[in-house]
Amino acid sequence: MSQVDWLTHLLQIVTVTGQLEVRCVYGAPWRVTWSKAAANEIPYHVIVKGRAIIEDPETRTARELVSGDIVLLPHGAAHVLHDGSGQTPIRTQQHRGSAGWVLSENDGEGEKLDLMCGRFFIAPPHDRLIRNYMPANLVTRAMNGHAEDGIGSVSHELANLVNLMRIESARDRAGGRAILNALSSVLFTLVLRAASEGDSAPKGLLALTAHPRLAPAIAAMFANPTRSWKLPDLASLCGMSRATFMRHFQDRLGCSALDLLTDLRVSLAANELKKPAISTEAVAETVGYQSVSAFRRVFAEKMGMTPGEWRRLTRNGEQSGVVRDL
Numbered sequence: 001m002s003q004v005d006w007l008t009h010l011l012q013i014v015t016v017t018g019q020l021e022v023r024c025v026y027g028a029p030w031r032v033t034w035s036k037a038a039a040n041e042i043p044y045h046v047i048v049k050g051r052a053i054i055e056d057p058e059t060r061t062a063r064e065l066v067s068g069d070i071v072l073l074p075h076g077a078a079h080v081l082h083d084g085s086g087q088t089p090i091r092t093q094q095h096r097g098s099a100g101w102v103l104s105e106n107d108g109e110g111e112k113l114d115l116m117c118g119r120f121f122i123a124p125p126h127d128r129l130i131r132n133y134m135p136a137n138l139v140t141r142a143m144n145g146h147a148e149d150g151i152g153s154v155s156h157e158l159a160n161l162v163n164l165m166r167i168e169s170a171r172d173r174a175g176g177r178a179i180l181n182a183l184s185s186v187l188f189t190l191v192l193r194a195a196s197e198g199d200s201a202p203k204g205l206l207a208l209t210a211h212p213r214l215a216p217a218i219a220a221m222f223a224n225p226t227r228s229w230k231l232p233d234l235a236s237l238c239g240m241s242r243a244t245f246m247r248h249f250q251d252r253l254g255c256s257a258l259d260l261l262t263d264l265r266v267s268l269a270a271n272e273l274k275k276p277a278i279s280t281e282a283v284a285e286t287v288g289y290q291s292v293s294a295f296r297r298v299f300a301e302k303m304g305m306t307p308g309e310w311r312r313l314t315r316n317g318e319q320s321g322v323v324r325d326l
Contacts, residue, residue, distance in 0.1 A: 005219070006209050006218050006219055006222040007189065007192055007193060007196070007209075009222035009223055010222060011189065013126070013129075013264065013267050013268060013271065014122060014123070014126040014129060014130070014267065015122070015123040015126070016120050016121070016122055016123075016185060016188050016189075017120065017121045017181065017184075017185055018044075018118060018119070018120045018121070018181055018182075018183075018184025018185040018186075018187060018188055019118050019119055019120075019121070019180075019181050019184055020101045020116060020117075020118040020165065020169060020180040020181070020183075020184055021101055021102065021117055021118045021119065022101060022102045022103075022104055022116075022117040022118070023101060023102070023103050023104070023114075023115070023116050023117075023169050024092075024104045024105075024113065024114075024115040024116075024117065025103070025104070025105045025112075025113070025114055025115075026083075026090075026092070026104075026105070026106050026108055026112070026113045026115070027090070027106060027107070027108025027109055027110050027111070027112050027113075028083035028085055028087075028108050028110025028111045028112075028113070029082075029083050029085045029086075029087035029088065029089050029090060029108060029110060030082065030083050030089045030090060030092070030106055030108060030113065031080065031081070031082040031083070031089040032080070032081045032082070032104075032117075033078075033080050034078060034079050034080070034081070035078050036076055036077060036078040037073070037076030037077075037119065038076065039076070039124075039127050040121060040122045040123070040124050040126075040127040041076055041119045041120070041121055041122075041127075042072055042073060042074050042076060042119060042120040042122065042130070042188075043072075043073045043076065043079075043117070043118075043119050044070065044071065044072045044073070044117070044118055044119060044120060044184075044187065044188075044191075045065070045070070045071050045081065045115060045116070045117050046069075046070050046115065046116040046117075046142075046162055046165070046187075047065050047066060047067055047068065047069045047070075047113075047114075047115060048067070048114040048115065048116060048162065048166050049067050049112065049113065049114040050066075050067060050111060050112050050113035050114060050115075051064060051065060051066045051067065051083075051084075051111070051113070052064075052065045052081050052082070052083065052084075052113060052115065053065070053081070053082050053083070053084040054071060054079055054080070054081050054137075055079060055080045055081075055082070056077055056078075056079055056136075056137075057078060057079070057080065058077060058078065063137075063139070064084070065139070068141045068142045068143050068155075068159065068162075069139055069140075069141050069142075070139070070140050070141070070142060070158065070162070070187070070191055071137060071138065071139045072120075072137070072138040072139075072188075072191055073136065073137055073138075074130050074131060074134035074135065074136065074138060075131055075134075075136045077136060077137075081115070083110065083111065083113070085110070089106075090106040090107060090108045091106065092104050092105060092106045093105050093106070097172050097176075100177045101118075101169065101177075101180065114166075116162075116165060116166070116169065118184055120184070120185075120188050125267070125270050125303060125310075126267055126270075128263075128302075128303075129263055129264075129267050132263060133204050133205035133253070133260070133263075134204055134205065134206070135202035135203065135204055135206070138191065138195055138202065138206075140154075140155075140158070140191050140194040140195055141155055141158075142155055142158030142159040142161070142162045143155040143156070143158075143159055154190060154193055154194040154197060155194065157190055158187075158190050158191070158194060161183060161186060161187060161190060162187075164183055165180060165183050165184075165187070168180050168183065192206070196209040196210050197210065203252060203253075203254060204252075204253060204254065205253065205260075207252040207253070208249070208252045208253050211248065211252060213238050213239070213240065213248070214238055214245075214248060214249065214252070216237040216238055217234040217235075217237050217238050217245070217249075217257065220234070220237055221234070221257065221260065221261055221264070222264070225261055225264040225265055225268065225287075225288070226265065226268070226286065226287050226288035227288065228288060229257075229258075229261060231245065231246065231257065231258070234257055245257075262298060262302065263302065265287045265288055265289075265298075266287075266298065266299055266302045266303065268286075268287045269283050269284075269286075269287045269295070269299060269307070270303070270310060272286055272287065273307055273310055273311045273314070274311070274314050276315070280292060280295075280296070280307045280308065280311075283295070283307065284296075295307070
């Protein structure tokens with residue numbers, strides 16, 4: 001594992017699964033409306049072929065997506081996808097395949113679109129961690145590049161993955177749903193990798209991990225969040241003064257290094273508290289707190305409930321077979 005592999009460490013804390021739900025094959029004019037997602041869901045869209053306009057009705061912003069673009073909405077905002085013509089959309093027909101996803105088609109004669117839509121599911125309470133540190137919209141591109149942008153590049157890896165999803169969703173074969181869901185989970189990881197390695201990573205965790213001078217501190221924090229880190233220690237790893245480190249961190253993340261550490265520890269604690277055999281005192285020590293009262297105070301502040309209440313909530317959820325959102 002690379003010493004700067006923050007993403008693997010994050011996904012060891014946060015469980016993310018994926019699901020392809022709809023494949024849209026349209027001719028313009030067309031329009032699709034998506035309501036606000038549940039707290040632990042992240043919608044995603046992949047433009048396999050053609051182009052689309054994505055609009056956020058709340059912020060009244062719009063962006064054009066083209067072939068190869070992949071968009072994630074970590075905050076789950078309501079949004080609209082359309083062809084941009086402003087014309088009345090043609091009625092669609094929908095067919096559900098045995099793999100569980102829906103094929104939506106129309107008889108439009110205009111510009112053609114091939115679109116795959118689905119969502120990622122984040123095990124509670126880690127949706128809070130994702131919302132706090134990811135942008136509202138995250139767009140990256142899968143491209144079949146050449147030379148230095150070809151084989152081995154993240155965009156090339158994404159292009160291959162999208163092609164596999166396209167091929168699998170065009171068939172009706174045994175194991176299709178499991179394969180598509182597994183590929184969707186890989187899609188989440190590759191999109192975050194691409195965004196963190198890009199030249200213009202959006203503000204938040206991705207901008208932080210893309211900063212070469214801050215990378216050593218991020219790697220250390222994710223690799224061992226339970227260690228009693230002090231700001232001078234983290235600054236020293238980056239070859240910075242304490243003040244310079246704090247300024248760079250705040251500018252890119254919007255909060256302090258200690259805020260991020262606290263959120264990571266609370267997420268780890270939430271996982272540990274699901275284990276019935278481990279006491280709250282043991283959990284507090286495991287995630288780096290010497291005082292159980294301090295741990296209870298921080299946990300309640302971040303989660304809106306005590307460790308005991310969270311333990312009972314998850315236990316009741318498991319017994320009923322239902323994943324409950326915070």
